[in-house]
Amino acid sequence: MTKTRLRIIRMFKTLRHMPLVASLVLTAGLPVAALAWDDLEDAARGQQVFFNAWGGSEPINDYLLWAADEIADRYDIVLEHVKVGDTGDVVSRVLAERAAGRDEGGSVDLVWINGENFRAMKEQDLLYGPWTDRLPHYELLDFDNKPTLTMDFSTPVDNMEAPWGMAQLTFMYDSARVDTLPDSMAELLTFAQENPGRVTYPALPSFYGTTFVKQAMLELTDDPSVFYESANAVEDPAAELAPLWDFLDELHAVAWQQGRAFPQDAPQMKQMLNDGEILLSLSFNPNDASNAILTGELPDTVRTYVHSGGTIGNTHFLAIPYNASAPEAAMVVANFLMSPEAQARKADIEIWGDPTVLAIDQLSRDEQQLFDDIERGPAGLSDEALEAVLLEPHATWVPLLEDEWQRRYAR
Amino acid sequence: MLRRCLAAFPAVTAAVFIVPVVIGLIGTWLPAFGYLPALGAERLTWAHWEYLLTHPSVPTAARHTLISAWGSTLLSLLAALTLLALTWRSRTLRWLRRSLSGLLAIPHAAFAIGIVALLAPSGWLIKLASPALTGWELPPIFSLVRDPWAISLMFVLALKETPFIIFMTLAALQQLQVGRSLQMGRSLGYTEFMAWRRIILPQLLPLLRLPLFAVLAYGVSVVDLALIVGPSAPSTLAVLVDRWFNHPDILRRLPGSAGATLLLVLTVLSLGLWWLLEKLWLRLSRPHWDSGQRRSALHWLARPAEGLSLLLIGSALAAFMVLVVWSFAFRWGFPDPLPQSWTLRFWERGWTRLQQPFWLTLWTGLAAAVIGLVLVVGCLEHEVTLRRRRPGFTGPKLFWLIYVPLIVPQIAFLFGIQVVLVWFNLDGNWLALLWSHLMFVVPYLFLSLSGPYRNFDDRYVRQAMLLHGGEWCALSRVKWPMLLRPLCYVTALGFAVSLAQYLPTLYVGSGRFATLTTETVSIAGGGDRRLVGVYALTQWLLPMLIYSLALLVPAWCFRHRRGMRLQ
């Protein structure tokens, strides 16, 4: 932003409460929405944003360091990455702040979130907003092809969180050890029976595990539409889930540790895949494997696949707690993270490989070039393979799944 | 004047550390009965207890907790005692003593990660043997770690606690003048081992009660170790409760609070049972003390005990080595005995990334250790005054309270404390962080310093006062220099305790303070073992450095003083 423009904004800032001036501005044809955003960017200057985000991945931490540098240069905002092990910790902290009556000046300004954590915070009125439609880059989002941008695990987003990246359940395997791939949950069972002790999935309530079980649930029923209704509205939810439990019973009999132990989460499964302890691993990021090959974490023979019937896809978001200390700056940061430049860098498998939330065809030619320049990773999937996306089932099914899973397999 | 200042120490120390725990506990108990206005829960109810007690995973999880906590406590006590009894005066003991500081410095998470990287089906041991010896091209499908009976968790906990028990036993033994008792026992025709059982052990057990309480309580409430080596379906009770506190469904925090309270109940019951068993053992074994039996059938234990000490040091060393190898690896698959390609990039990156946490950890740890030392020395010195006033006095009852933070599971009061801190606007404040570390540093300092400090021959102080006048001079020029060795050592211990704090740093620091431990735990979540290796080793090397300094400084100061050498 140039100095003159800044000065003009400051001038308007001092005058903005005067109706006369406001009408003058309007008549002069200046876009009010844009002015409001600039105004906000101005207010955000010098603020500090505590961005609470999972800190378990070096590529992601590196990416956020880059973003912090850029944001400091461009907006004079200090972005602090608070590395969290579990987003639940952040929810707890905001909750503790509300319990103590701190309704402003909270310790969290921006949080990386989705799914159940989002639903919980939204239902408990722990979020600031709606705000995302004020962001200039909001218009670039790919709402037409990505329904999960407005529906987060069946909870309406309602502009309370800004889309940041796309996720889809993807399986990984080592092509040096596996020839024929299962194309469905039924085939996965056969595969497991042929390779006893070499297939597993993360224990529930880890969301990786929950997604795997939801995927099985959707695939094993004749009529998946049931699961898109509230479980409370279904006559006999237990009957609907019966095929799932039969399947898991059979799977566990031949699974890793005979289903008496499970990995904690997907990163642990990635290790086990590298070690050959298991033959199939899973991830939410289709480019995870490519990135891991480049960093040496996985052998270069690892490839990925999805079921041709589709796999569950969702979006991860950025939200601002209701008591954030610097909501203006948090919005500026979110807007930057949604910019074509930041999104293209994030999608680069050498950086992170997280798919973009933007509609690439709506971008300028230069911006599109940024995305075109990204090389497809050694283990990347074709766009066609990724097009078969299943939506998350209705959120009310999750507690049913988790409780029954624990009753059956974790007692 | 000095004495009058000292009088304030116990009260201040106790108040500073107990009041928050009590407030924290209340802040956890109310939600357990359904009162958490921030969630709109304001009606008292038993429902959360019902949920907890009928939850399908709870019985097994509680079983895991009890097996690992009790098993590890008994094992580490047994290991420590057999080791000391059978190697007393031998070269093995001197060797063990020297490596003790290295063993004590081990941050438990790093140790557990190393052990898993060593013993897992695809761990280093099997890699080294495959396929040449085993013929395995893929790792075996049986697993030594994360077994569904929590046995591996129990062993790892025991390995981790044994050095601490050895350390505390050595301190207690100095109090008991073992040398003389053993000599007497032997002159009466008892074998050394029997002399230990009949003469030393009955005096020793009561002295070890508090350290064992700390170990038992830690075993009940440990989360990070249980996540790394514990069973997964279900996990231990502490992990289950921790998950509820982080559950996306915010209302799970209510049964979570009930679960945290249940953990506390389990801890208190366990401690009570331990106390009863100790009494019972003394009562039952008393008739045998003068039975005249001079030889023990248990003599064959001598060899395994040596093996055990080797295993102890060996496993720490091997866990350390496997982390070193991983941290320099680029590609390492199964069954390669060593990585296919090596790289320095994880150290280069880790080093830049860890600089800030490194300094924060260093300063916080040093500050906590030094402040803790001042508080504890003040309390113990005050005790000397009290003891002169009332002979036979062993310390005010108030001192028991100092141990409360060690015994109450952290999850059971941290949420409550967090609320109070936010209330007073003290969260995310370095001083609050320091204080939360002190809460755990002070009891450990007290535990380890009270032995040598109480044993000090007070006549030196009287003599110094007669010769030079002034109590301060007597303390600062005679007593404390003479105690320099234990003072330095426990300072290092305090540092290591501060360094290891994970949950308090997270909760009290509002996530604003990244220490070596929080960084290691968060990077461990990503499962990249090369990076985890770098982080865990840094987290290991720093306390080791401090321990070495704590050993070297007094050794150098007194290099020409034979009377100051360790007997």
Next chain:
Amino acid sequence: MALELKQVTVRFDGTQLFEPVSLRVEPGMVTTVMGPSGCGKSTLLAAVVGDLAPVFSLSGDVVLGGQSLLNYPMEQRHIGLLYQDDLLFPHMNVGQNLGFALSAGMPRQERRARIADYLALAGLEGYADRDVASLSGGQRARVSLLRTLMAAPRAVLLDEPFSKLDTALRGQFRDWVFGTLKEGGIPALQVTHDVEDCGDGPVYLLQEGRLA
């Protein structure tokens, strides 16, 4: 300067430990109180030096050079006390042990000269830099007395100072101590249970709570 005990007795829990003791210790003389162990000899010394634990209560008066000591705390009475253990500070060398008893303001040169003089007195020339742990039992005992004398005490109390030395050394050391005290004209009160340790000064017997 003489040390006087006037009707001194000590009570514990209201019980009198011994009948009131009155005696006068002349300068340069070693006065001995003898008695079996547990008769309250050491408590008597503690009363004189001002080191009674608060549980004991003292009655009577202790007078040194015509001045009552009772209102002074232990460190201001300027009385030396020698135990059966030499209590040499193990973290200091011989010179530092002796120097500890000197006043802080003394210049370094003078300090060193004084220490050397005293060591010569005990036949320990050149021992200033020695580690105390390297000394023999007899040498340690001598350094311990030197240290006490270094503080220029107005009186010296001896609590069985010879009992831990072996017989050969014992007589020699005792004669040396008594001689040194006599030379300095320092009043000395000794308690012991051994007849042998009595010098040529007056000897009292503390038996069944009574001084004879």
